[in-house]
Amino acid sequence: QVQLVESGGGLVQAGGSLRLSCTASGRTFSSYAMGWFRQAPGETREFVAAISWSGASTNYAESVKGRFTISRDNRKNTVTLQMNSLRPVDTAVYYCAADQRFGTPLQAMFEYEYWGQGTQVTVSS
Numbered sequence: 129q130v131q132l133v134e135s136g137g138g139l140v141q142a143g144g145s146l147r148l149s150c151t152a153s154g155r156t157f158s159s160y161a162m163g164w165f166r167q168a169p170g171e172t173r174e175f176v177a178a179i180s181w182s183g184a185s186t187n188y189a190e191s192v193k194g195r196f197t198i199s200r201d202n203r204k205n206t207v208t209l210q211m212n213s214l215r216p217v218d219t220a221v222y223y224c225a226a227d228q229r230f231g232t233p234l235q236a237m238f239e240y241e242y243w244g245q246g247t248q249v250t251v252s253s
Contacts, residue, residue, distance in 0.1 A: 130154045130242040132224045137247030140214055144251070148209040150224030150244060158182075158202035161227040163240055164209045166220035166249075173223070177209060178233030187233035192218075214251045221246040 136148040150162065163178035177198040178187045186198055195214075200207040207224065225240035234240075 130157075130160070130226050130228070132226060132242055132244035134222065134224045134244045134247040137222060137249045139250045139252065142215055142251055142253050144214050145210070145212045146214065146249060148211065148222055148224075148247060148249070150207045150209075152205045152207075152226060154205070156228070157205040157226075159228060159231060161231045161233055162198075162200060162207040163225045163227070163233070163235075164198060164207075165223045165225060165237060166218075167223070167246075168217075168220040171220075173237060175235040175237070176222070178235065179207060180233050181231035185233050187235060189235075211249070214249075216251045216253045218249060219251050220249060222249050 131153040134150050164176040165173050167173040179198045183200050195212050197210040223246045224244040226242040227240045
């Protein structure tokens with residue numbers, strides 16, 4: 129069993145930056161691919177970014193490419209999402225997710241077995 133806890137959300141003005149972190153329990157974190165998803169009010173949850181178990185491969189949604197960066201530190205069991213040039217449309221609850229089966233940065237939600245509770249990100253115009 130893996131427990132994921134997100135932190136770092138908050139309120140920021142458009143054009144600003146936020147850094148989200150996700151800390152995982154468990155001794156096999158380094159074998160998991162990790163992903164970030166988001167869900168805006170009234171919308172379905174969508175893929176944001178993912179990183180392979182080693183950190184060598186990453187994957188981004190088109191809407192965040194060039195603005196967001198995902199990284200991980202397997203020694204600290206953490207994955208981070210650095211979000212720059214934020215826009216009001218980035219407002220959502222951001223969720224961290226873990227996949228222990230494939231280890232590759234997948235976009236599909238159903239590939240991820242474990243989910244955090246989410247952290248709110250609000251971007252004001």
